[in-house]
Amino acid sequence: MAASSVSLSQAFLSRSTTQQHSDRLVVPGFKLTSLPTTQTRLLRPSLSRAFTPANNRFGSRAATVRSELQTLDNKNDTAFALVDKSVNTIRFLAVDAVEKANSGHPGLPMGFAPVGHVLYDEAMRYNPKNPYWFNRDRFVLSAGHGCMLQYALLHLAGYDSVKEEDLKSFRQWGSKTPGHPENFETPGVEVTTGPLGQGIANAVGLAMAEKHLAARFNKPDNEIVDHYTYVIIGDGCQMEGIANEACSLAGHWGLSKLIAFYDDNHISIDGDTEIAFTENVEKRFEGFGWHVIWVKNGNTGYDDIRAAIKEAKTVKDRPTLIKVTTTIGYGSPNKANTYSVHGSALGAKEVDATRSNLGWPYEPFHVPEDVKKHWSRHVPDGAALEAEWNAKFAEYEKKYKEEATELKSLINGELPAGWEKALPTYTPDSPADATRNLSQQCLNALAKVLPGLLGGSADLASSNMTLLKMFGDFQKHTPEERNVRFGVREHGMGAICNGIALHCPGLIPYCATFFVFTDYMRAAMRISALCEAGVIYVMTHDSIGLGEDGPTHQPIEHLSSFRAMPNILMLRPADGNETAGAYKVAVLNRKRPSVLALSRQKLPNLPGTSIEGVEKGGYIISDNSVANKPDVILVGTGSELEIAAKAGDELRKSGKTVRVVSLVCWELFDEQSDAYKESVFPADVSVRVSIEAGSTFGWARIVGSEGKAIGIDRFGASAPAGKIYKEFGITAEAVIEAAKALC
């Protein structure tokens, strides 16, 4: 929205009328006293936008000024001034860093600095010198583009990860202050945000993990797990479907220690939110079962922000949304309240004007001594908080030895010795079974030995076979349980699992749906990979083998699409041993997610498969050649390994030497030594046939220019599975024919 045409003198007039008619014209950011900062010096027309009656969507804002007056009455002027100065420090650290980088998003930090200040300086419990202290409050900036807000706060709070030189290298190669918050780059940042809506869902996961662990470990005399999760969401997050999914679940679960701040600044990249976002957010959140508070003056209403947090903490049965109405780019005389302040540097001239407007005489990146001094207490205070908790834990350990050991392992992420022995093994005589069922056997075996394993399905538990039989449902009143019911919310599920995984290293979340519906949650899965969250994705019904549900439900390109994604393991086990192997790999890989593609249909246990084989990603399951020179190499994955094995048997009968390879995980195979790779795929053997009930895209690298990849490069069909396999030519006959044509 363009700045209104109200002139400067009119704005001043509005100021004076405000005192008489407080229910009409109110200027935000306006304070009836002289303070070191100079919000009052220039009252820009643009700042009055939100307060014209036409814009007053949610009722009169008269309370704004009244609460400000109360603020001034109640607070010591000096203290208020120092807070104001701290808030402006945050604003200018953001402005200066963005300006130096000539890239970034100053609008949110400038508008939301007051909330940032109250959170990090007053509300949150953390230890700057140990960002990984277990019982810290978690903070998530879901509106991740505003990351300079968080970097400024981490800097003021004394985190080693964000020194002055880090602020000065914002968005530069190799810096600790990348363009969006990244937990793997910046200690103190909990999760990776930027893609909108992910952060609020991560926060739901963090709060859910806290509720779960508190229920499992807290004792009447010792609440050893006890922290809040704070999250800042913007209009963009609000519009994203994933936020709806996660917030609906947060309400359902009654996550009362989740406190979300909604930056209601009426501006998104395309302009005023009026052009695309006119729903009643409060009503929606009330529908979700949240407690909702509105802070009408987020620009200077520090006491209102404090009061809202206090109120939120009294609510014990539901999460709280604090809607905070702010002015984006607050303080910038010509750009505040416009989309132009969202995602670009202000420019030297406007930076100067903003300094003048807010009365900020300091050099770029300067933190005034009194502000520095004020914040300096967080290092000793944080150390004391952690020491206090450590003492509490020592007490806990004395009285509740077993629980303490388990909790410690969750905090440290150490897997119990010999855990992998719990995995089932199979022989070719074991009954044929679907890998989704074998997966359930593995999950239930692991649940007994892994205290951090918890998860569930997006309303397909009985199809994905993901229920842990020894546990009940994680619900509002049974949060100690480990079967999570995500509802039909794939995207939220993935991002919630990212939050759980990043809560503490010992939690191992898994989640499930049909493999094709990874399309619904791909953005969350990519962030699992990027942010090093070892989520286990249990993806069943992994091909046309699901049959009648048809092409909307049959994955084709999905295996390829994950093989192309960095830092994620795409595993497609063929039988019992390979499923167990896939779980071994998935559990061990705590810093990268694993996707398990599992069959709906029964598969035989094949001779030659093994857990060890899976750990190598690709390996020989049968071979009648000598000297590493088979006539032909047949390669299969998952349900088609059986077909490759059958074809191998037939070809051997006709006198060929045949090697059959299971390529269960391409990423792991790529990591093997050249010698090992050569031992499986000798460069000299160019007669290679692969078979997989999915896209052939990518297989050329395996079978080579002279080989043949059998697959499906079209959409599926609705029919019984066997019929589709036959019609699509995913058969042993096709493999035999291709092999014979090549050699």
Add this chain to the structure above:
Amino acid sequence: MAASSVSLSQAFLSRSTTQQHSDRLVVPGFKLTSLPTTQTRLLRPSLSRAFTPANNRFGSRAATVRSELQTLDNKNDTAFALVDKSVNTIRFLAVDAVEKANSGHPGLPMGFAPVGHVLYDEAMRYNPKNPYWFNRDRFVLSAGHGCMLQYALLHLAGYDSVKEEDLKSFRQWGSKTPGHPENFETPGVEVTTGPLGQGIANAVGLAMAEKHLAARFNKPDNEIVDHYTYVIIGDGCQMEGIANEACSLAGHWGLSKLIAFYDDNHISIDGDTEIAFTENVEKRFEGFGWHVIWVKNGNTGYDDIRAAIKEAKTVKDRPTLIKVTTTIGYGSPNKANTYSVHGSALGAKEVDATRSNLGWPYEPFHVPEDVKKHWSRHVPDGAALEAEWNAKFAEYEKKYKEEATELKSLINGELPAGWEKALPTYTPDSPADATRNLSQQCLNALAKVLPGLLGGSADLASSNMTLLKMFGDFQKHTPEERNVRFGVREHGMGAICNGIALHCPGLIPYCATFFVFTDYMRAAMRISALCEAGVIYVMTHDSIGLGEDGPTHQPIEHLSSFRAMPNILMLRPADGNETAGAYKVAVLNRKRPSVLALSRQKLPNLPGTSIEGVEKGGYIISDNSVANKPDVILVGTGSELEIAAKAGDELRKSGKTVRVVSLVCWELFDEQSDAYKESVFPADVSVRVSIEAGSTFGWARIVGSEGKAIGIDRFGASAPAGKIYKEFGITAEAVIEAAKALC
């Protein structure tokens, strides 16, 4: 939820007490008169579930029985009985088809048959013998698994696509009745559903298209565009984020001719919705700005359903949600109201019990004569409706010739002759520019000649460069405009565009976001490809070239992931001519979607690029070899074609013969003749180097076992673009070095 433990006699008792205490124990499906059907014969405990006080989440259901009594008072018994019989016909067609296939979802059709009947027999305007009649009401089954409901209705209504033999081949190879509704298989089905939430978003697109066309073409004396869009959504759709996105927009746009039925049956696959879905749906929709109606007895309350539709049609400023409380699997004595009736055949025994329970003496697939006769009017009535509209159109054409010509072209999908001449062309002297800007030039050029082009961005219009300068914003009160503001709702945006594209062949929707955020909308894009919706996806910021925003915003695996997807064109133009070529291809391909990956950064216009080249998918832009035998072939796409060209120039200076190939669209190249392919990539030339700022996955097929693919197989980084290119080795030097190492 398991069936309650109320015994049969207790259920009968509850029936008698009902008459005295209608505010407590009420049995649904219960009617106080004797009718040909026998809902009253067996009152199963399971059917009373929803009416125990504990389950009565939304208030007393006393109104249920009262409205039923009114129904009986007001209606002629015979008419009611016939409706009831028709409804049971629908139920048993579904039951029998699922039983015969031994696969499918009987629960929804059995529960929602009453709404289905009222819609297709009473409310909707359509012509069974011309499913493509332009002004028909649109119907979308967003809960697509219940497709037997729609097939039964199409069958009764007289559509040729669903004959008795089609019902009998439900879910079989080659049938017209696949496992989920597919518009490309079954005339009468408007869109492709099954993946939950897609259908409601498609319906928003259909209703939006109607509102847009009505605003453009209707005249005070001739409302030539005038139809409703009806949609059925289930609990699963409600939980999906995409439904929230689309419904928020529908409210914002005031799509009053969109009427959504919500099948509130309290059951999802994992059991009672209480386990994961306890939000207040009405409140959420009111927050979205919808009108909300609750039909408390969806099982037999035909008059209530009728009244709700009537009321919805009186609401002229907002869409309507009709929540219809039903019993899933209504009529099945042992499985109704349980998840077991959702997605499996009832089994022979239960089918018999259901026949007995509902008093249905007929053979499988039988349509009683009186029901058949009743429905038979829709063929002549539909023909009359279309004839009437044709007459209206003839009138329209007489008075509004120009508009009629344009509307006709939209209805027929015929592109104006010579439209492609509007596309801009460029020479190497044209100024360097980002392909996102060149894209905007194309879009604006095409807007002048293509009456069906409309679209917009997910709150990134000024970054994606998608605004059509000659038009304003499509909004509630300016629906004739063509710039669509989707807000930050990528998934909803994609599915809404599918709805627009399938409304009539001449509409050409485009939509835009950053390329990396295709992850948010991939499920909708896959359905574009499957359902043959020629949506144009304008995806900018297509690589690390976007710079400072960092790895969350930098696509890596996305090109590969779309190249692996069937029936979608992945285009990555390198400059002005290639961008124009990409648009030519995208507009011509009305039955497959196109994804345009476009740069944020400036690119030079290269010698040798052409629109014609793009149409072939891959072509030579420069070559100094003879006899199709270059020393080396360099291949690039998009922003890296410039790098390949530079490297080619350098290599030529050192005496090599070099061919530089632009592989702008792999799918189109694959469709060329073998001779053409050989003319570009001669089999004999194995020295090939490719360069692309994305995953190398898939490139082995192009460069062969002996070639070298230069790309990025890790996540990106936050830094200025040039720095990242250099650090990641996406440089001409790297290409030269690789080429020299190979030849």
